[in-house]
Every structure is written in structure tokens, then in C-alpha cells.
Amino acid sequence: MGFPAQSKTFETRTDAKRWAADMESEISRGVFVDRAEAERNTLGDLIRRYQAEITPAKLGGDKEKGHLAVILDDQISQLRMTMLASRDVAAFRERMAANGYAPATIVRRLNLIATIINHARAEWSVHVVDNVASSKLTARPKGADRKRERRLQPARVIAGQEDCPAEEETLFKALAAGRHAALMVPLTRLALETAARQGELCSLEWRDIDLDKRVMTIRGLGGEGSKNGEVRRVPLSTAAVEAIRSLPGYEVKAGRLFPVDQNALKITFARVVRRKIPNLTFHDLRHEATSRLARVYTNPLELMRVTGHKTLSMLSRYYHADAEELARRLA
Template identity: 35%
Template sequence: MATFRKRPGPGGRTAWQAQIIRRGHERQYKTFDTKAEAEAWARQIEGGMDRGVFVSRAEAESTTLSEALERYEREVMPRKKPTTANRERDRVRSWSASSLARRSLASIRGKDVAATMRDMEGRGLSPNTIRLHLALLSHLFNTARTAWGMESLANPVEMVKGQRPKLPQDRDRRLQGDEYARLLTAAASYGGEIGPIITWAIETAMRRGEIASMRWEHLDRPARVLLVPETKNGTPRRVPLSTSALAVLDGLPQAAAGPVWTMQAASISQALMRVCKAAGITGLTFHDLRHEAASRFSEKGFGAMEVAAITGHKTMQMVKRYTHFRAEDFVGRLG
């Protein structure tokens, strides 16, 4: 049987604490404004115990989001790739600074997540940034429920699936007309490694981070293949190299081991922006060069599975997103 006792509450009011002690279960207790509320809670808990379906909410009710984020950063993030963990660390800090941080996990509901989404939109965060923040929060709640023993915990992010901001349409930016020639001319004037890197990106479809991480010891020149040991999707792959790609390497200072490039990923993007401005090219990002490369592979006659093997995509849907044909490309073949 539950027991109830009066306790001093906030503002001098009387509060009622309900306590349940039953063999085979942890002690359950909670404080309410009225005895009727305490009795109703006790009936619900004891009913669940009688039916054998009770799961304690004590830990979920006593753990704040801030505390859970600290545990997530301490226990979960070290098992992820360093690049992924670094990106997630910024999102952890963002959630830790939010109004939900001092709330218990059990008290956070779908409407709270929806309100936070609206606040993010009001601060100008992009739909994709908001999506990534929600993904981290969702993973945290799922981890707390499955690995931290908080089985009773509901995931509030799942309650707002239909309210998430719409992501922009897939980009289909490709190099047009003489843009490639203008880009290389401006890159040559800019100097440094950005020109060879642009050519390399279009010849290999490698991601910016993969290019920045290239090492000489991963090159198998006789086989004309470069190993990419760490990829975005976690699966290493071997990239076949065209004669133009090999020519890029031939133009670099040779070494038996060590980094191929001195430029870091962020510097590559910054340099491309300046080169595009000098060339009078607008709306082009470094990731668009990966789109361009994948589309060129398709135009050369490679099938979808072959393109996926080169680019490292795991699904045909992703290959479709990254291969953009132009209607003009089909005219000659239509007759």
C-alpha cells in the first residue's frame, strides 16, 4: 500500500508526498500539490506493478537534459569518428544552452521540441542545421531508453516528425559553358593547390574532407587506385584514378608517405569561393564538384552501381541525387 504524508511546499503551501515500497521494485515517491493527485498517481503506479508492466520513471525524472548531454558526450561520442564527434560537440553545446537544458528528460514533450524548433528558425538556422540538432537529441533519448535503463522514457522528437522544417530541393548545380576553363584560369592566377584540387575533385568525385586527408602511402600507382580509409558513411573505398588524376599527382612534390596536400578542408572551401569570385562564377560550392564528377561518370557510360562504387554511395537514391543530366545531353541520342 502507498503511504502519504504532508510536506511543506513552495510559497508556504502544503504539499503531499506519495511513497510506494513493494518487494521487487525500487522505492517510488513523488510530491504533489493535493492529496487527491498523490492518490491518483499511487493507484496508477501500483496498478502497473500488479499487472507486471510497471517501469520506473525515477531516473528519467531526476536526470536533466544537461546531465544527459554530458553523459552522451562522455560515453557515446568517443565511439564515433573524430570528424563526426567534433560536429556533434557543437550541437551538444547548443542544446546545453537551450531553455530545455535544466528540464528533466521525462518532462520534455513534443510541444517543447516544436517550440525549440520555432526558436531555431527565428534565429535563422537552416533547415538542415535544425534537422541535425534534432537527430542528436533523438539519438540521446533513444540511448537513454535502451542503454541507460530509462525504459519508460518517450522520445519527444518522434512526436514532431510532421512539423520539421522542409529541406531545400536537392542541388543540381553543374558547370555550364566555359565555367570549368574560367575556374581553372582563375585558380592558376590564385596560385597554390586549389587548381590541382579542383581538377582532382572533378576526376575522382571525392569529398572535400577525403581530399584534405589524402596520404601518399594510400596511393597504389601501378593499380591506379587511391585508398580512402575513412569515409562519411564509415566504409573504406578504393578510388580508381584517371590519367588526368594521375597527372595532378605528378605535378605535386613527391613523397613516400605523409599528407598529399597542405590545405585543410576549410581552407579549400575558402579558396574556391575566392577563385569563383575572380572567375565571375556564382552559386558554385565545392560539393557541387562532386555532383559534377558523378554526372560525368554517368555520361561516360558508367552504370548506377559503378558510379556508386566510385563515389562511395550506399544507395541508388543517393546516386540519383548526385548525378544530374541535362536535357541537352540527350538530344543527339534521340535522333
């Protein structure tokens, strides 16, 4: 039985002889693995192929492309797969941290590299002994699992100062005074009433709204499901119904409810609120809404049907009841 010709470049003759001896040993023991593809491809080659063949079919593919572009811009992408080691992945991790990326973002990119290597091993015959980007071989930065618990703050009095109005009141006053108030005010109200994600709201069409039954169908950006791949029907509160009826397109009821790009929504929201409410993002509204809905849907399975979370652990990342609220329930 013949074996594919193997070749590899080394800096020293000693390293070359050691590698050749290892190859002969593997052949004689019947454990030979063809490393030709691993030697031929850099990590960047695999990323580009994955980006072309796999990423477009994934939910959240556009966001993934952004992460892959950052990895491709880094020197790690130039390493051949036979030379890639866990120390190289660790160095990439440290460069990301030095550039100010959040731990969760760094973990996302490390996991992407690990996923691509696993796919290349399974589907593209790129044989490497270990997946050096796995969490077992390359440690993840600390703090990536820290939950964000930002909620809208109630009205309060600061000693020696005037009353501070509730952040929700401040938020809607700021949105109402903005250039895109006609869309942003009802969109934000719907987010607070339904816990829908940014992309889910931006993809809503009038055919998804049934005001008689007070139900909204979420199909996601691709029309085939939300972020987790499921189509779900969400009940609409009175406030949510009123927000929908206030939209400019209510009389026509054709096309999308909110003809705005998801990224544009994020930027517009940030521009309006940054001077009025510190450290508040549009995604924080999903945390706020989930915590509010938990008062109505005390059964977590019912709550998950509304919010679209697939597991209790993910739901727990968005449900933040404060101690005062829990104490009131004991009274």
C-alpha cells in the same frame, strides 16, 4: 518483491496525487517502470554523456559535436526527461528556424535528440513512455529533402552582352591566382575527376596513390574507412594523374597529399570563388563529378563503387543530368 523508491516534484498537490495513483496502478497491474533515472536526468545530462561516450567513436563525430553544442545552448536541454514533451521539441524546432538554420540542419538536430533518447532508453535505463523527438510525434520542417542540383555552368551568350565563359574555366583561373594555388588547383581538379569528398581528399596520403595502376585508395580521416565506413579504390583519369604529379610533394611522396584541414579547405575555396561564381560550394564539385562520371560508368553499381554511395537513393541525390544532355543521347 520491492520497488525502487520513486519521487517527483509537482506544482500542485492534485498533480502529485494523480502521479502517485498512477504509480500504484502500474504496480498493481505488474507494468511498473522505474522512472528514477528519467526524473534525475535532464536532456542536457544525456547529451553530455552521449557526447563523451558515443560521439568520439562515430564517423563524422566532430561535426556531430557542433550540432550537440547548439542543442546544449538551447533551453530544451534544461528540461528533465520526465517533463520533456513533443511540444518542447516543436518549440526547439521553431527557434532553430527563427535563427535561420536550414531545414536539413534542423532535421539533423531533431534526429540527434531522438537518437540520444533511444540510446538512453536502451542502454542507460532512462525510461520514458515515448520518444517525443521521433518524427512520429514531432513533425520535421518542410524542404529538408530538397536536392541541391548546383553544377558548373557551360559557356553561354547573354543577349546584348559579351560571352560568359564556362564556370569551370573561371573557377580554375580564380584558384590559380590565389595564394594557395599550388594545392588548391590540383585538389579541385582531383575532386572533379574522382567525386571524392572533402574529408577524403584531405586525408589522402602518398601511400594511397598508385600512379602505375592509376588507382587511389580512400581510407577516410581515421584511416579505417570513408564517411560510410568503407575503404574504396578509385580509378584515376589522365587529368587526375596530371593533377597529382603537379603537387609540391610529388618528388618526396611522403605524408599527406594535401596538408590542409577540411574546414580550412572549405573557407579557402569559398573566399576564392565567392566573387567570381555565385552560390558555388566545394561540395558542389561532388555533384558535378558524379554527373560527369555517370557518362563513363553507365552501370550504377560501378558508379557507386567509384563515388562511395551506398544506395541508389543517395546516388540519385548527386547525379544531375540536364535535359539537353539527355536529349543528345537520344540523337
